[in-house]
Ligand code: NAD
């Protein structure tokens with residue numbers, strides 16, 4: 001018998017090889033599937049490997065008659081109905097940490113690109129103009145960076161920003177005092193933080209609690225001329241409120257790697273010179289893609305072979321009657337009971 005794995009989004013070759021090296025595994029790559037395609041394909045598979053584009057809905061999960069594992073090569077799981085997977089006894093796992101440095105470096109690049117108008121100046125020069133005055137920027141030295149979400153990426157952004165001699169403050173209701181002290185960062189609630197910052201960088205997951213965390217009211221609490229960076233998830237900022245604040249000059253600029261709706265070609269934000277956009281590139285480095293691919297491949301192999309469940313984010317209600325040796329319950333650290 002072979003374990004059948006569906007890889008639904010591009011995965012680094014090293015991860016694919018890891019799966020193909022195993023004679024008992026059969027890995028199939030099928031990209032760009034809509035919900036209907038997934039519903040018709042999924043009954044064949046024991047494991048599904050995805051990134052952020054595949055929407056694993058309740059209907060997909062209900063059709064997944066032999067699925068045991070959903071593996072996310074990356075962190076965010078807002079594209080997976082975890083509750084439905086839990087009810088169906090399917091383990092959902094991700095690869096925390098593998099793309100942290102890349103996401104942090106992308107955030108710092110966005111802060112600097114915004115401050116020095118690099119994308120706009122590059123585009124202007126390539127169109128034949130030599131406009132030095134128009135693209136005069138600002139230093140980040142001595143400016144205050146507010147980080148919302150001081151987890152893996154937020155902490156790495158904080159350390160790098162400190163290296164640029166920015167003053168870093170943060171808001172994270174779940175972080176320990178010890179961790180904040182280690183990082184040497186002032187901790188505030190959101191309302192206290194917002195009026196202090198020159199740059200606001202978001203690093204929370206997208207959850208019902210963080211959807212539209214930064215909306216009209218929050219922006220109104222910010223300094224005139226502040227800038228916002230979002231390399232976490234679309235939907236954490238209310239894009240309409242952001243557009244209005246940029247248009248009215250309340251905010252000086254925004255840098256976005258993620259959007260309420262990906263491929264935001266019809267968003268009015270695209271028209272604004274003060275906005276720098278990248279197409280969800282935070283984790284798009286050779287190193288991060290290799291790490292997350294190898295991690296997810298090894299995790300899926302270990303789970304299906306009944307050895308160990310790593311980085312599970314749910315505790316499936318029942319995995320009985322499966323043949324993978326994942327016993328009845330699995331805790332968050334992957335310990336089986
Ligand atoms: P993490 O879980 O390590 O950190 C998230 C932090 O947010 C936690 O410390 C948590 O306590 C905090 N948090 C939760 N709710 C909050 C709230 N209401 N206010 C303030 N803080 C809150 O996650 P991570 O690995 O650091 O990833 C952070 C985000 O970046 C996620 O959304 C992830 O999907 C995204 N990400 C994006 C890219 C990219 O390609 N753009 C790459 C990696 C990660």
Ligand code: MLT
Pocket residue numbers: 051052073074075076077099282283
């Ligand atoms: C993540 O949450 O890990 C990132 O958004 C990167 C990705 O989608 O691969």
